[in-house]
Amino acid sequence: MPLPEDPATVETAGNLVKTLHGAFGHHPGYRPAHAKGRLVTGTFTPTPEAASLSSAPHFHNPSTPLIIRFSSSTGIPNIPDTDANANPRGMAIRFVLGNAGHQHTDIIAHSTPFFPMRTGAGFLAMLDAIGSGTIGDFLAANPSAAAFVQDPRPSPTSFATERYYGVNAFKFTSKDDGGRETYLRYRILPDAGLSHLSESELASKSPDYLFDELPTRIDQGPVGFKLLAQVAEEGDPTDDATRHWPEERELVELGAIRLDAVMPEEQSAREQKHIIYDPIPRVEGIEPSADPLLEMRAAIYLISGKERRAASVEGTSLSPAGVA
Incomplete structure (x- = not known):
């Protein structure tokens, strides 16, 4: 996973990390956004439709191991699950394609179809506006940011009763049909159906209710999601995360995600310092x-x-294959 070649992109990214640390406090060993999280192991089983769309190995293998991270928003590691600012929730998925090196590909999604700005520079300007107290003027001038902020975000009953959206588009290339190309965006839907809490229900929950509930749910029975793809048509923008495609666009089921076990707390904390999910697929x-x-x-x-990784305690054990 290399840094981009464009120096301006790297500089803006560094400034965004610093600004997020400034907004939420610098917590060494934690992410500057979606700091609170837990790792879960799982299994992905593809559909024939996925294999017809892409030559990617996880769409052709019978099954693929997963390392999934569920998370809450902000850079505050102990933000209560009941805090409104903990929404949207995140779901990052690593498909472990081999037992050595960096043989993996990832999907990163969150529980809203909106994203505030189409560029990193725009997002940095939004954070600066929040810091300077001019966010009202900024939202008035930037409809995509206003839509992101105003999107209703009720807290879920469980991470397993929330839906997650990949806001970026990707190009799939088929193994057959002369390398047919299809642009799409990911969606992840819970098998248990959507369920959110009312304000009164949320008020009765503990600060860690989402992270406490998930192990019990997995122990009691199968917990899973469907991985879907919304397929772009001619003229749909594929280079702008702030612009939605019409809801009538075709949805293709790519496969089933099964949650197998919540990683033990100490192991999860250790591995979260090491694992870096990658928004770029880097896979055939x-x-x-x-x-x-x-x-x-x-x-x-x-x-x-x-x-x-630099903040990690020295002497920790080597991470398992696929955690990078």
Whole structure:
């Protein structure tokens, strides 16, 4: 996972990391955004439709191990699950494609279809406006940021009763049909259906209710999601995360995600300092679109990931295969 070649992208990414630390406090060993999280192991089983769309190995293998991270918003590691600012929630998925080195590809999604700005520079300007107290004027001048802020965000009953959106587009290339190309965006839907809490229900919950509930749910029975793809048509923008495609666009089911076990707390805390999810696929059969946010997000994740690793306690054991 290299840094982008564009120096301006790297500089803006570094400034975003610093600004997020300034907004939420610098917590060594934690992410500057979505700091509170837990790792879960799982399994992905693809559909024939996925194999027809892309030559990516996880769409052709019978099954693929997963390392999933569920998280809450902000850079505050102990933010209560009941805090409104903990929404949107995050779901990052690592497909472990081999037992050595960096043989993996990732999906990063959160529980809103909105993203505030289409570039890293725009997002930095938004954070600066929040810091300077001029966010009202900024939102008035930037409809995409206003839509992101105003999107209703009720807290979920469980991480397993929330839906998650990948806001960036990717290009799938098929193994057959002469390398047919299809642009799409990911969606992740819970098998248990959507369930959110009312304000009165939320008030009765503990500060860690989401993270406490998940192990019990997995122990009691199968917990899973469907990985879907919204397919772009001619004229749909593939380089702008702030612009939605019409809801009538085709949805293709790519496969089933099964949650197997919540990683033990100490192991999860240790591995979260090491694992760096990558917004760019870096795998055969899936390519990034021209969306400028992809390189920017990759740079942010790598810069902050190196900070986390540097803050890790010396002498920890080697991470398992696929955690990188």
